[in-house]
Amino acid sequence: MLDPGIILAGVLNGFLAGGIYVLVAVGLTLIYGVLHIINFAHGSLLMLAMYAVFYLWRLVGIDPYVALPLVIAGAFVFGFVLYRLLIGRLSHGRDENILLITLGLSIVIDNAALLFFGGDTQTIDVPYAGSFVELGAAFLPLPKIISFGASLLLCAVLGLYIAKSDTGKAIRAVAKERQGARLVGIDVDNIFAVSYGIGIACLGAAACLLMPTYYVTPSSGHAFVLVAFTIVVLGGMGSFVGAAIGGFIIGITEALGGLLLGEQLGQIGISLIFIVILLLKPTGLFGSKA
Amino acid sequence: MKKQVSRRGFVLGTTALATLSVPAIVGAQPAAVKVGLIHPVTGFVAYNGQQSRLGGTMAIEDVNKAGGIKSMGGTKLEALLGDSQSKVEVGVAEVEKMNEQGVAAYIGCFQSPVGIAASQAASKYNTPFLIDVGASDLIVNRGLKNVFRLKPGFGVCVDDGIASLGALNKAAGGIAKSAVIVHESGEFGTGTAKLLQGKLPSIGIEAKELIAHDNPTRNFDNIALRIRSLAPDIIMMSNYGNEYMLLARTLYQQKVNVAGFYSILGGGFNYKFVKEMPDVSQYMMDVNHWYNPKSAKAVALKKRVEDGGALFTFEVYLTYTNVMLLADALERAASADKEKLLAALSSSTFKAELMPYGPTKFVNGQNQGAKPGVMQSLKGDIEVIAPEEFASAKAVFPRPKLT
Numbered sequence: 058m059l060d061p062g063i064i065l066a067g068v069l070n071g072f073l074a075g076g077i078y079v080l081v082a083v084g085l086t087l088i089y090g091v092l093h094i095i096n097f098a099h100g101s102l103l104m105l106a107m108y109a110v111f112y113l114w115r116l117v118g119i120d121p122y123v124a125l126p127l128v129i130a131g132a133f134v135f136g137f138v139l140y141r142l143l144i145g146r147l148s149h150g151r152d153e154n155i156l157l158i159t160l161g162l163s164i165v166i167d168n169a170a171l172l173f174f175g176g177d178t179q180t181i182d183v184p185y186a187g188s189f190v191e192l193g194a195a196f197l198p199l200p201k202i203i204s205f206g207a208s209l210l211l212c213a214v215l216g217l218y219i220a221k222s223d224t225g226k227a228i229r230a231v232a233k234e235r236q237g238a239r240l241v242g243i244d245v246d247n248i249f250a251v252s253y254g255i256g257i258a259c260l261g262a263a264a265c266l267l268m269p270t271y272y273v274t275p276s277s278g279h280a281f282v283l284v285a286f287t288i289v290v291l292g293g294m295g296s297f298v299g300a301a302i303g304g305f306i307i308g309i310t311e312a313l314g315g316l317l318l319g320e321q322l323g324q325i326g327i328s329l330i331f332i333v334i335l336l337l338k339p340t341g342l343f344g345s346k347a
Numbered sequence: 348m349k350k351q352v353s354r355r356g357f358v359l360g361t362t363a364l365a366t367l368s369v370p371a372i373v374g375a376q377p378a379a380v381k382v383g384l385i386h387p388v389t390g391f392v393a394y395n396g397q398q399s400r401l402g403g404t405m406a407i408e409d410v411n412k413a414g415g416i417k418s419m420g421g422t423k424l425e426a427l428l429g430d431s432q433s434k435v436e437v438g439v440a441e442v443e444k445m446n447e448q449g450v451a452a453y454i455g456c457f458q459s460p461v462g463i464a465a466s467q468a469a470s471k472y473n474t475p476f477l478i479d480v481g482a483s484d485l486i487v488n489r490g491l492k493n494v495f496r497l498k499p500g501f502g503v504c505v506d507d508g509i510a511s512l513g514a515l516n517k518a519a520g521g522i523a524k525s526a527v528i529v530h531e532s533g534e535f536g537t538g539t540a541k542l543l544q545g546k547l548p549s550i551g552i553e554a555k556e557l558i559a560h561d562n563p564t565r566n567f568d569n570i571a572l573r574i575r576s577l578a579p580d581i582i583m584m585s586n587y588g589n590e591y592m593l594l595a596r597t598l599y600q601q602k603v604n605v606a607g608f609y610s611i612l613g614g615g616f617n618y619k620f621v622k623e624m625p626d627v628s629q630y631m632m633d634v635n636h637w638y639n640p641k642s643a644k645a646v647a648l649k650k651r652v653e654d655g656g657a658l659f660t661f662e663v664y665l666t667y668t669n670v671m672l673l674a675d676a677l678e679r680a681a682s683a684d685k686e687k688l689l690a691a692l693s694s695s696t697f698k699a700e701l702m703p704y705g706p707t708k709f710v711n712g713q714n715q716g717a718k719p720g721v722m723q724s725l726k727g728d729i730e731v732i733a734p735e736e737f738a739s740a741k742a743v744f745p746r747p748k749l750t
C-alpha cells in the first residue's frame with residue numbers, strides 16, 4: 058500500500074501535468090468548435106513551436122517564459138496565415154478537405170523538421186530547472202508550478218476574450234451558426250482564420266511552458282496530441298470549459314493510475330474514465346447535441 | 348602566340364572526350380558491391396539511426412578512397428540507404444527492396460525487434476546481415492547462419508555490468524542492498540531488466556521492483572514518486588535516448604536520493620547529455636559500447652566526426668566498424684558471392700581497431716571478444732571507470748546526496 062503522502066504528491070503532479078494538457082486541448086477544441094474539423098496538424102505545429110522556443114533560447118538567449126508573448130504572437134500569425142493562404146484556399150469550403158489538408162500538413166511539417174532540425178533531441182537547461190517547492194512528501198519542480206499557473210491564467214484570459222470581446226462574440230456566433238453569422242455581416246472566413254490562429258497560439262504558449270521540463274524532436278508533439286484528443290472528446294467537443302476540466306481529470310487519472318497500477322497499466326485509467334463518461338453522457342461532460 | 352579556345356569549342360571538345368572515354372572507364376570499373384544500410388532515420392529513434400547512417404557512409408567512403416576491395420580488382424562499395432522508420436514491418440520491407448536491387452550484405456538496424464525481423468527476412472536469401480546496434484541476445488540465438496554481431500549483446504553487458512557494480516559496491520563497504528530497475532517495455536529493455544533482476548542477488552543486491560514504461564513517455568513524475576516510495580539504494584535504467592534523458596532529469600528535479608544511478612545500455616548517456624545537463628548527469632554511470640580511447644584511429648575518427656558538427660556516439664563507430672568488418676571479409680573472400688562471404692565472415696579474425704575488443708571470433712554469429720565499458724559522468728565529461736586497462740578516472744560511488 059502506498060503512503061498517503063506519495064498519493065497526495067501524485068495528485069499534485071497530475072494537476073501540474075493537467076495544466077499543460079488543458080492548453081493543448083483548448084486550442085484543439087476551439088478549432089473544432091468553430092471550424093468543425095479535427096486539426097491533425099496540431100502535434101506537428103506544437104513541435105514547430107517547441108523548436109521556435111528552443112532556438113530563441115539557443116540563439117538569442119531568451120528564457121522560455123520570457124519568450125511567451127513573442128511565441129504566442131508568432132504562433133497566432135503563423136496559424137492565421139496558414140489558414141488564409143493554405144487551408145482556407147485549398148478546402149473550397151468543404152470540412153472534409155480541411156481534415157485531409159491538416160493531415161497532409163502534418164506529414165510535410167514532420168519531415169521538413171527532420172530535414173532542417175535533424176533527429177537529435179534538443180533540451181533547454183534553465184538555471185531554475187532543479188528548483189522545487191516542498192509540500193509534504195511532494196517535491197514540486199518550480200518550472201512545472203510556473204507552467205501550471207501560466208496555463209490557468211492564459212486559459213482564463215482566453216475565456217474572457219471569447220466571452221467579452223467583439224471578436225470573441227463573432228467566434229461564438231460562427232461556432233453556433235455560420236450561415237446566420239454571415240447574414241449579420243460577420244466575415245466568417247476571417248473568423249475561421251482568427252480561430253485557427255488562436256488555436257495555434259495556445260500551442261505556442263504550451264511550447265514555452267513545456268520546454269523547461271521536456272524535450273523536442275521532430276516527433277515529440279504527437280505525444281501530447283493523443284491525450285489532447287481524449288480530453289476534447291471527454292470534455293465535450295468544442296467546449297472550452299470541458300477541455301479545461303477534462304485536462305485536469307486526465308492529468309490526475311494518469312498520475313494515480315501510474316502510481317497504483319504501474320506506468321504501463323496505469324494508462325488504462327484514462328481509457329476507462331473516458332469510456333464511462335461517454336457511456337453516461339455521449340456528448341462529453343459539457344458538450345451539447347449538434 | 349597564345350591560341351584562344353572558344354567557349355563552344357571547349358564544350359564540344361570536352362563532351363566528345365567524355366563520350367569517348369565513358370565506355371573505357373565503365374569497362375575498366377568492376378560493378379560495385381551493394382551494402383544495405385537499414386536504420387531508423389525517421390520515427391522516435393531517428394537520431395540514433397541518423398548517427399548509424401553517418402558512421403556507415405563514412406566507412407564506405409573510406410574504403411573506396413583507399414582503393415576499394417583490392418582482391419576484387421578495386422571494386423567499390425555502394426551504399427543502399429534504407430529507413431526502417433523505427434518500425435519492424437518497414438525494416439523487413441527494406442530488406443526485400445534491397446534484395447531486388449542485388450544487395451550483397453545488410454548492416455542494421457539499431458532496434459532489436461527490427462534487427463530480429465529484418466535478419467530473419469534476409470536469411471531467406473542467405474544474405475549476410477551484420478547487426479551494428481541491437482542488444483537482444485535473441486538476435487544471435489536463433490541459429491541463423493547469416494547473422495553476425497560484432498558488439499556485445501545485453502547478456503554480456505549485464506554480466507560485465509553486474510561484475511563492475513559488485514566490485515564498486517564492495518569497495519564502498521557494501522552499502523547498496525537494493526535496486527529498482529526502470530526499463531523501456533520493448534525487447535531490449537525488458538530482456539535486459541529480467542537478466543538484471545536474476546543476477547543482482549549474486550552481488551548482494553535485491554531488485555525491489557521492475558518498472559516498465561512506453562516509448563515515448565510524456566511524464567516520469569509517477570515513476571519518480573514510485574521510486575521514492577520504494578527507497579532503493581541504486582536505480583538501474585535501460586531505455587532509449589529521449590526517455591533516458593527525461594527520466595534522469597525528472598529524478599533530479601524530484602530530488603530522488605540514491606547511492607548511484609547505474610544504467611545498462613543507457614540510450615541517452617552520451618557527450619551531449621553530460622555537457623548540456625552537467626548537474627543532472629553528474630555521477631551517473633552507464634555500461635555501454637565505448638571506443639578504445641588509446642586507438643589513434645578512433646581518436647582521429649572522433650575528431651573528424653566532431654569537426655563535421657556531429658557527436659561521436661556509439662552508433663557512429665559501431666556502424667563504421669561493421670562496414671570495415673564487411674570490407675575485410677570481402678577482401679578475404681575475393682568475391683561478393685554469398686556463400687563465400689558468409690564463410691569469410693564466420694572465420695573472421697578482423698581486428699576492430701576502434702573498439703576495445705581484440706581479434707574477432709564468431710560463435711553462432713556472436714563475436715566472443717566483444718566487451719562493454721563502464722563510464723561515469725564527471726564534471727560535464729564522460730570518463731571510463733572500467734575495465735581497468737582502459738580506465739581514465741576513478742569511480743565516485745556512492746554519489747554525494749542531492750540537496
